[in-house]
Amino acid sequence: MAEVHPIFSASTVSARHAQVPLGNNMLSAVEAILDPAVLALSLWLVSASVYGELRPPYLILAVIVFSITFPGTSRLQSSVKLLIFNILYSWFWVALLLLFLGVATGYIAEFSSHALITWLWAAPLSQIGAQLALRSAAPYLLLLQGPPQRAIIVGMNEQGLALANRIHETRYSKIALSGFFDDRNPSRLHQAEHSSLLGRLRELPEFVKENRIQFIYLSLPMASQPRILHILDELKDTTASIYFVPDMFITDLIQGRSGAVCGTPVISVCESPFTGSNGIVKRASDIILSLIILTLIAPLLLLIAIAIRLDSPGPIIFKQRRYGLDGEEILVYKFRSMRVCEDGDNIRQAEKGDSRITRIGAFLRKNSLDELPQFVNVLQGRMSIVGPRPHAVAHNEIYRNLIKGYMIRHKVKPGITGWAQVNGYRGETRTLDKMQARIDHDLDYLRNWSLRLDLHIILKTVLIVLKDRAAY
Structure with missing residues (x-):
């Protein structure tokens, strides 16, 4: 019987999307601090507009808000509609928690009701504005970090093509995919929409050195262990970062994550999310x-x-x-x-x-x-x-x-x-x-x-x- 996939996946709510490494430290740092900083700054501005100064209770509350919201969530890959929903949804729970703590401790008496009401709507609007501004600034931040980092995929198969599509569809990525390497005849290969076949595996080390490739993704069957070991040995003379894309990843992982058993690295295929x-x-x-x-x-x-x-x-x-x-x-x-x-x-x-x-x-x-x-x-x-x-x-x-x-x-x-x-x-x-x-x-x-x-x-x-x- 055919499997019926959910139309609206839980990943759109839980914000646990599978991400391709962006190689993008500046954007990641800005995203981590943006929402917490905007929430704290909006509270300071509300205090200054109501009282003409930043009062100590508002300063303390701003520190609390920054602490519970840091690091901020990555939202650059979301649609504008989902961005607005996620911000409003997250702010609802943060505001509810702060209100509960304020009433339970009696600390809410230190704040003006007018100031709090103003902040309740000003804070999420400030977040939305800041996130939209970041989207406009993101291309310029990428330029400041230099040219894109070049990557290749070894193995033009199903999981390799899936990774290629993900790289091309990821906005604001610093990864530029050059193409694939594979030993099979072109007639046996899956068709690549975005990238071409660059050569055979024996040509890989020389290509990596001549073109200063920074990322290599090995998308070969797990049964090809001798070939994988040979490739790794040949690539020791390069400075490229190497990642495995095992063929087991084309299966339906439940809470797939890496770990270790008695010091031996393992990857979970089906695991409860409620561990640790x-x-x-x-x-x-x-x-x-x-x-x-x-x-x-x-x-x-x-x-x-x-x-x-x-x-x-x-x-x-x-x-x-x-x-x-x-x-x-x-x-x-x-x-x-x-x-x-x-x-x-x-x-x-x-x-x-x-x-x-x-x-x-x-x-x-x-x-x-x-x-x-x-x-x-x-x-x-x-x-x-x-x-x-x-x-x-x-x-x-x-x-x-x-x-x-x-x-x-x-x-x-x-x-x-x-x-x-x-x-x-x-x-x-x-x-x-x-x-x-x-x-x-x-x-x-x-x-x-x-x-x-x-x-x-x-x-x-x-x-x-x-x-x-x-x-x-």
Whole structure:
């Protein structure tokens, strides 16, 4: 069955794009300091315009803002529309955090409400203006760094051509691709749109020295180890930087990254995004947000429990087996919305007009209120607030044999909401195509996870629940 790729990838939200090295220290340095500096400077200007001077509280706040936003995000490769969205989105969360800290500490009393309101809209506008100005200045900054750095690719194959296309499509790159080297006959080679075949591998060292090539990308099959070693030996008499582009990279990597095992370099092909500090950040955010949410919705939980008890006989909480982290079975809590509590080897998904659904259950499912007890599962460590939605064990056993990569979604804890759910794949999945699309979105989430993406999904879930009627 054909794979259905997400139309709107999570990478556009998480800002974790695959980048070709730009060889561009000046632009990278400017990008790192631009947003933090603009936010701090805009606050200083607001203080000067309101009070006629820079007051100490504003100076301290500017230092805090600079600290939490440094280094700035690279935005030169984004479209203008995505640039504006990312700036407004990032500023929303920074401003919300600062407001929370200000109220919690009482420090907000040191600031004029007029000054703060002015800064709330002046800061992102200043960022947008500064980023657009950087785009205009970027070509001149590139000229200051001298001519482009010349590069060649060894191996005119699929991954080599993909790298060539990426280099040519990357704006403000200091890399000038000269062409390819390959020993095969031209009739056996993939066609290169942007670059030509420069010669055979035996001609490579001389070409590199004569043309002062700075970057060499080896895009040869992993089975060609003797040939690769010979090339590396021949290139020892040059000053070029050499990079491997292994053919394994044409596969679909999940959190692909380099590392070491007992001192031996390795490259991950499929790994959980929640390792090391990422795991700590994910778990801490789950605990903090769950405690806040459960505290706020406690009266609502009590009212729902009473309504379920009065509406139909049976337990208030429905417990169902699901696959959790690493495919281990867990018990997931939900408010009971049906007259039956199915948890066997053959479970029928809920359908529109399903006679098993109670009156209060229909309301709960329509508004996703039946999922609220799962915040307790989050505190238990069985689930996360954001992650692939858990399916019934019976459904897992069916789809794991029908959809390639289905079980990879269990490399992380299941979530109350997820990337698939906020992109229209919420509720019943009648066809295999819909389930395939849901799994594709789950894997897209694993490839591109960031705390920013989680916050985006949570915010979008709240907005969707208020108007969506896809689940029943």
